[in-house]
Amino acid sequence: MKHLDGSITAPLGFLAAGLHCGIRKNRLKKDLMLIFAEKPCDAAAVYTQNRVKGAPIVVTQKNLASGSARAVICNSGNANTCNADGIEKAEQMCAFAAQALGIRPDQVVVASTGVIGLPLPIAPIKKAVPSLAKALSREGSIAAVDAIMTTDTRRKQFAVEFELGGKACRIGGIAKGSGMIHPNMATMLSFLTTDADIEPALLYEALLDTARETFNMVSIDGDTSTNDMACILASGLAGNARVTARGAEYDAFREALGEVCTCLAREIARDGEGASRLLECRVTGAKCTEDAREAAKSVIGSSLVKAAMFGADANWGRVLCALGYSAARVDPLLVDVAFSSKGGRVNVCKSGTGLDFSEEEAAAVLKCDEVVIHVDLNENEASAVAWGCDLTYGYVKINGDYRT
Amino acid sequence: MKHLDGSITAPLGFLAAGLHCGIRKNRLKKDLMLIFAEKPCDAAAVYTQNRVKGAPIVVTQKNLASGSARAVICNSGNANTCNADGIEKAEQMCAFAAQALGIRPDQVVVASTGVIGLPLPIAPIKKAVPSLAKALSREGSIAAVDAIMTTDTRRKQFAVEFELGGKACRIGGIAKGSGMIHPNMATMLSFLTTDADIEPALLYEALLDTARETFNMVSIDGDTSTNDMACILASGLAGNARVTARGAEYDAFREALGEVCTCLAREIARDGEGASRLLECRVTGAKCTEDAREAAKSVIGSSLVKAAMFGADANWGRVLCALGYSAARVDPLLVDVAFSSKGGRVNVCKSGTGLDFSEEEAAAVLKCDEVVIHVDLNENEASAVAWGCDLTYGYVKINGDYRT
Numbered sequence: 001m002k003h004l005d006g007s008i009t010a011p012l013g014f015l016a017a018g019l020h021c022g023i024r025k026n027r028l029k030k031d032l033m034l035i036f037a038e039k040p041c042d043a044a045a046v047y048t049q050n051r052v053k054g055a056p057i058v059v060t061q062k063n064l065a066s067g068s069a070r071a072v073i074c075n076s077g078n079a080n081t082c083n084a085d086g087i088e089k090a091e092q093m094c095a096f097a098a099q100a101l102g103i104r105p106d107q108v109v110v111a112s113t114g115v116i117g118l119p120l121p122i123a124p125i126k127k128a129v130p131s132l133a134k135a136l137s138r139e140g141s142i143a144a145v146d147a148i149m150t151t152d153t154r155r156k157q158f159a160v161e162f163e164l165g166g167k168a169c170r171i172g173g174i175a176k177g178s179g180m181i182h183p184n185m186a187t188m189l190s191f192l193t194t195d196a197d198i199e200p201a202l203l204y205e206a207l208l209d210t211a212r213e214t215f216n217m218v219s220i221d222g223d224t225s226t227n228d229m230a231c232i233l234a235s236g237l238a239g240n241a242r243v244t245a246r247g248a249e250y251d252a253f254r255e256a257l258g259e260v261c262t263c264l265a266r267e268i269a270r271d272g273e274g275a276s277r278l279l280e281c282r283v284t285g286a287k288c289t290e291d292a293r294e295a296a297k298s299v300i301g302s303s304l305v306k307a308a309m310f311g312a313d314a315n316w317g318r319v320l321c322a323l324g325y326s327a328a329r330v331d332p333l334l335v336d337v338a339f340s341s342k343g344g345r346v347n348v349c350k351s352g353t354g355l356d357f358s359e360e361e362a363a364a365v366l367k368c369d370e371v372v373i374h375v376d377l378n379e380n381e382a383s384a385v386a387w388g389c390d391l392t393y394g395y396v397k398i399n400g401d402y403r404t
Numbered sequence: 405m406k407h408l409d410g411s412i413t414a415p416l417g418f419l420a421a422g423l424h425c426g427i428r429k430n431r432l433k434k435d436l437m438l439i440f441a442e443k444p445c446d447a448a449a450v451y452t453q454n455r456v457k458g459a460p461i462v463v464t465q466k467n468l469a470s471g472s473a474r475a476v477i478c479n480s481g482n483a484n485t486c487n488a489d490g491i492e493k494a495e496q497m498c499a500f501a502a503q504a505l506g507i508r509p510d511q512v513v514v515a516s517t518g519v520i521g522l523p524l525p526i527a528p529i530k531k532a533v534p535s536l537a538k539a540l541s542r543e544g545s546i547a548a549v550d551a552i553m554t555t556d557t558r559r560k561q562f563a564v565e566f567e568l569g570g571k572a573c574r575i576g577g578i579a580k581g582s583g584m585i586h587p588n589m590a591t592m593l594s595f596l597t598t599d600a601d602i603e604p605a606l607l608y609e610a611l612l613d614t615a616r617e618t619f620n621m622v623s624i625d626g627d628t629s630t631n632d633m634a635c636i637l638a639s640g641l642a643g644n645a646r647v648t649a650r651g652a653e654y655d656a657f658r659e660a661l662g663e664v665c666t667c668l669a670r671e672i673a674r675d676g677e678g679a680s681r682l683l684e685c686r687v688t689g690a691k692c693t694e695d696a697r698e699a700a701k702s703v704i705g706s707s708l709v710k711a712a713m714f715g716a717d718a719n720w721g722r723v724l725c726a727l728g729y730s731a732a733r734v735d736p737l738l739v740d741v742a743f744s745s746k747g748g749r750v751n752v753c754k755s756g757t758g759l760d761f762s763e764e765e766a767a768a769v770l771k772c773d774e775v776v777i778h779v780d781l782n783e784n785e786a787s788a789v790a791w792g793c794d795l796t797y798g799y800v801k802i803n804g805d806y807r808t
Contacts, residue, residue, distance in 0.1 A: 049729070050725065050728035050729045051727075051728040051729070051734050051735075051736065052724050052725060052727065052728030052729075052734070052736040052756075053728075053736075079721070081721065082721055082724055082736065082753070082756050082757060082758065083757060083758070084757045115719075115721060116719075116721025116722070116724060116725060117720060117721035117724070117753065117757075117758040118758065119758075221707040221708060224725075224728075224729040225725065226724070226725050226728060302627055303625040303627060303707070303799075303803070304625060304627045304803055307799070307800055307802075307803030307804045308803065308804070310800065310804045311803070311804030313804070315519075315520075316521060317483070317485065317486055317519060317520025317521040318520070318627070320456050320485075320486050320520060320521070320630070321454065321456060321520060321627060321628075321629065321630050322627065323455075323456065324454040324455040324456030324457075324628075324630055325453070325454045325455070325456075325627070325628040330455050330456070331455075332455065332456040332457075332486065349486070349521065352456075352486050353486060353487060353488045353521075354486065354487070354521040354522065354523075391800055391803075391804075392800060392804075393797045393800050393801075395707075395711070395800075396711055396714065396795055396796060396797050396799075396800060397797075398711075399707070399708055399711030399712065399715070399795075400711045400712065400714045400715030400717070400795075400796075
């Protein structure tokens with residue numbers, strides 16, 4: 001497997017575009033994007049588990065019931081959620097895209113991100129879609145990722161190449177963060193493409209399992225959004241023998257999909273609202289994978305751990321505390337904790353008791369821009385990794401005045 | 405029922421004291437307190453549900469197994485948690501107090517609050533306890549509450565008088581916040597006294613039910629501490645006929661205890677680390693009380709709601725979002741939301757859809773120092789109230805550099 005430049009148009013058969021249509025006031029900020037597959041694709045998606053679901057989620061779930069799709073349309077600047085006319089407008093978005101592309105409306109995936117509860121301005125979308133369709137190109141993936149960004153400060157885009165049965169296949173993806181990020185089952189928005197040929201049921205399984213290990217292991221602020229979605233379109237144009245069962249080929253696909261989604265998840269965490277550091281919590285020695293995940297997410301989600309990391313303070317007691325209130329089976333007297341980064345490694349807790357470490361060395365480790373919190377539960381063999389970011393003044397500033 | 409001045413020494417039979425013993429560097433900050441009951445008391449306590457439990461919690465649970473106690477000793481500045489010699493030192497604290505007071509060590513409730521994972525300096529405690537015992541007085545309750553404060557900026561102390569069978573009885577209490585506050589079952593530290601005569605089993609029931617409706621409905625930062633404890637000592641000196649069964653007398657006791665604990669809980673929320681506003685979420689129309697509590701706690705616990713309140717931003721979509729990911733049964737299409745304060749009331753959402761409200765009026769409501777978030781789920785009759793505070797730069801500052 002190797003990384004490629006580009007993202008969603010790296011696999012064969014996909015074009016993309018993005019532009020400013022007018023939902024946002026800032027004319028320099030793109031706010032509408034389109035992905036188009038040159039031939040019908042197998043498709044799968046996972047969605048937010050929030051009971052309050054955005055209208056686009058409802059419409060996409062219905063459209064993807066067939067297991068196939070040819071296009072994705074997504075706006076930023078408005079979530080089209082908690083509006084009386086939300087479903088109608090999400091369906092209109094599909095209809096506009098379908099008309100411009102010469103496909104059926106039920107072949108379109110629709111998504112929205114932004115403020116909840118404000119009516120979506122549909123006129124600028126209607127007006128812009130024909131230009132958007134005309135602008136579709138392989139180079140358009142950068143404009144597309146720009147158009148889905150909200151408070152994101154950097155593009156999240158990756159692509160990899162791998163082999164299935166001797167044929168080169170590709171998976172590419174883009175994603176957006178960066179607040180209201182605590183995905184449950186699905187995630188923030190991520191759009192993935194592949195030219196591998198794989199049955200829809202397996203495509204869904206691969207996406208579900210991958211989301212569980214990647215996007216669902218990210219928490220920026222503990223708030224699970226109403227509009228989370230990760231979807232993948234598979235064009236099959238790589239020419240591999242269709243993957244129809246679990247086995248080595250499926251595993252290779254899973255590995256490649258896992259690589260793209262892990263890279264996207266890490267970038268989402270790194271670019272969490274106001275973040276100054278990427279935090280990674282590696283839990284080992286858990287009784288089972290679910291325990292390891294719960295433990296890792298609890299540490300990553302603790303406001304006190306996050307604030308300590310902002311201050312480069314090796315306050316490992318807060319890590320123990322977060323483990324203690326997690327759903328995982330944790331025996332405090334068995335737990336070891338260490339911090340590491342490119343600044344080195346410092347062991348701070350052994351068997352639930354503090355070690356005598358140098359505060360200076362610890363600060364040097366914690367001041368780096370990627371910090372790993374190592375937790376060994378010393379119970380059994382299971383492990384998991386979660387990603388997050390520190391809690392900074394910037395998070396408060398961004399969210400204290402988001403709408404106005 | 406009427407409010408009294410004072411707190412834990414307002415009921416008959418209790419003395420208190422607090423002083424600086426030397427656990428903290430700042431000689432002006434008291435760090436050790438003692439409460440003494442002139443005769444043996446019935447006693448009950450509820451504790452943190454964190455699996456990582458402070459050593460004092462373990463020792464107090466053992467001592468209170470008998471259902472009686474005569475003293476409480478508590479230090480701030482060090483949590484005596486995750487230390488190899490924690491249990492031994494917590495037992496020593498009981499022994500020092502017992503010796504100075506002429507009682508048995510197992511009649512002592514012990515508590516600690518502060519940094520986790522640093523060995524507790526026991527010598528200054530040993531040295532100070534005799535002076536502390538000599539200083540015991542009814543006026544000493546202020547020194548006692550001062551001694552348990554950590555990042556608290558104000559004293560939390562209340563007392564009420566009520567009648568049981570024609571006899572005046574009193575309940576008093578003190579508490580500390582103000583970070584790592586997301587109590588589960590028990591709470592941050594709260595010490596309560598009463599001169600009512602009530603059986604230990606009923607005393608425990610009253611405390612448990614009250615804690616569930618008061619302390620457990622507060623969240624500052626979602627972090628459940630390792631050292632949470634609320635305990636109550638009942639001297640019986642009021643002379644009422646002993647309460648031995650549920651009924652009107654028990655209800656009167658519960659009401660008075662509820663009043664004191666509600667006042668303490670609100671003060672803990674108001675004084676949350678960095679807080680600029682007290683938030684109260686009143687959920688009505690829930691299917692059951694548990695749903696109402698889950699919904700209220702989810703809104704109060706949302707970082708995004710908290711940050712919006714800091715910015716006086718009527719971003720009700722975040723309230724809907726937090727309801728949606730709570731454990732409560734919520735139909736988004738039935739939910740009404742309003743904000744109120746002494747600045748007025750503004751209805752912002754009806755049946756899950758935004759209302760056309762004046763942003764200026766909303767800002768005037770939200771800029772007050774106590775803001776109520778009203779949520780009507782319109783499902784059934786159950787209700788609950790939760791308390792919290794806004795998320796500010798101050799929280800990040802306090803927790804970004806707590807130890808050093």
